[in-house]
Amino acid sequence: MPYFADWEQTVQFHGHICPGIVVGHRACWYARSLLKLDQPSLAPTHLVVAENDLCGIDAFQLNTGCTLGNDNLIINNQGKQAFSLLEKKSGKGVRLVLHAPLWSSNEPLKLHHKFKLGTATQEEIQEFIRLRKLRGEELLKLSDEELFKVDFVQMNIPGKPRLYPAINCSRCGEQVMEPWVTERNSEKLCTSCIG
Numbered sequence: 430m431p432y433f434a435d436w437e438q439t440v441q442f443h444g445h446i447c448p449g450i451v452v453g454h455r456a457c458w459y460a461r462s463l464l465k466l467d468q469p470s471l472a473p474t475h476l477v478v479a480e481n482d483l484c485g486i487d488a489f490q491l492n493t494g495c496t497l498g499n500d501n502l503i504i505n506n507q508g509k510q511a512f513s514l515l516e517k518k519s520g521k522g523v524r525l526v527l528h529a530p531l532w533s534s535n536e537p538l539k540l541h542h543k544f545k546l547g548t549a550t551q552e553e554i555q556e557f558i559r560l561r562k563l564r565g566e567e568l569l570k571l572s573d574e575e576l577f578k579v580d581f582v583q584m585n586i587p588g589k590p591r592l593y594p595a596i597n598c599s600r601c602g603e604q605v606m607e608p609w610v611t612e613r614n615s616e617k618l619c620t621s622c623i624g
């Protein structure tokens with residue numbers, strides 16, 4: 430299985446090269462090769478559990494077909510660069526956790542915080558983007574074994590209903606599914622109208 434299958438498409442889809450997208454992309458293809466899965470979409474048979482909600486999930490969505498929308502990508506945010514690819518029927522699969530450092534120092538993270546808070550200067554933004562790409566390219570050169578610790582696992586992920594009947598909100602008239610409706614003084618209100 431090629432390590433760099435669809436790398437260009439992954440970068441295009443995500444929008445930039447960064448440590449997270451490299452980790453997600455490599456984890457996805459490493460997990461595929463360990464489980465010998467070469468069908469283009471794994472969504473009919475497999476699901477992905479991501480232990481973060483960061484850049485890497487874009488790589489998984491594109492390269493496994495398991496997406497948030499089709500409910501085959503489960504975010505169980507533990508603040509870890511860990512991803513599991515599991516067969517739905519048996520719950521068996523592989524969990525990969527990054528053991529190479531995601532960043533080589535905390536400096537880019539300080540810049541990233543300023544960037545997100547809107548307090549970074551143009552120079553700081555450019556420097557963040559440069560460091561982000563640089564670390565991504567460094568990680569891309571590492572072997573699968575240098576990047577990840579591998580565990581063969583069995584996790585049974587209970588299915589969660591996501592669809593409910595909708596009613597029209599008494600105030601704005603928009604359709605809203607019942608779990609998001611609050612009754613107040615005989616009105617049925619959506620969360621925006623409840624304030």
Ligand SMILES: [Zn+2]
Pocket residue numbers: 443445446447448449450484
């Ligand atoms: Zn990114």
Ligand SMILES: [Zn+2]
Pocket residue numbers: 598599600601602603618619620621622
């Ligand atoms: Zn409303």
